[in-house]
Amino acid sequence: MKLAEALSLRADLQKRLAQLKGRMKESAKVQEGDTPPEDIAVLEKEFDSLLGQLETLIYRINVTNLATADDEGATLTALIARRDVLAMRVSSMREVLDFVSEPDNRYGRNEIKTVRLVDVAEARRKLDGHSRSLRELDMKIQGLNWTVELK
Missing domain, CATH: 1.10.287 (Helix Hairpins)
Structure with a gap:
């Protein structure tokens, strides 16, 4: 199997x-x-x-x-741990970006103004890179899953 x-x-x-x-x-x-x-x-x-x-x-x-190890010597256990942490990073970054990207809901000049401290474009670029790495890592793990026999 x-x-x-x-x-x-x-x-x-x-x-x-x-x-x-x-x-x-x-x-x-x-x-x-x-x-x-x-x-x-x-x-x-x-x-x-x-x-x-x-x-x-x-x-x-x-x-x-x-x-089971990949061609670089990393075990599936290590790859899964890396994927889990990378998924947490992507999820957290996406949550922060969604929060920062929300429009400023000020209804009058007397209300408190908020200021973004994050460069949204740069953060999206980093998020895209991490998301791509996550997809590639997940595909590598899936590939190994379909080629290795259960011990």
Whole structure:
């Protein structure tokens, strides 16, 4: 199985666990005299089984990420960490730019005037560069995910 397939399977297991948790909640408490829609013990057994599968899959994904390196020697784990931090940088920069770019809503001369302390054009140029780096890094990670076998 390719790493990308394992990642897809992990996402599916997480969705199934969330749905199962909802079913367990519906069956855990009912009005007096009513019967639960499903047997909670059966649901718990299925939940435990899925959790075991998820734990094994996460372990195998992590082992694979640590053992797989790109052509420059960086492990997938390092690339993922770099991508996560770069995504935080892009998100934060975009949020600041959106805030700074908002129009000044002064309705009269007596209201407080705000002044931009950021060169918006330069900040957008930097943001574009970081966004491009993020896309390229993400494509590199996706490429490795589809070529490497799960350990």
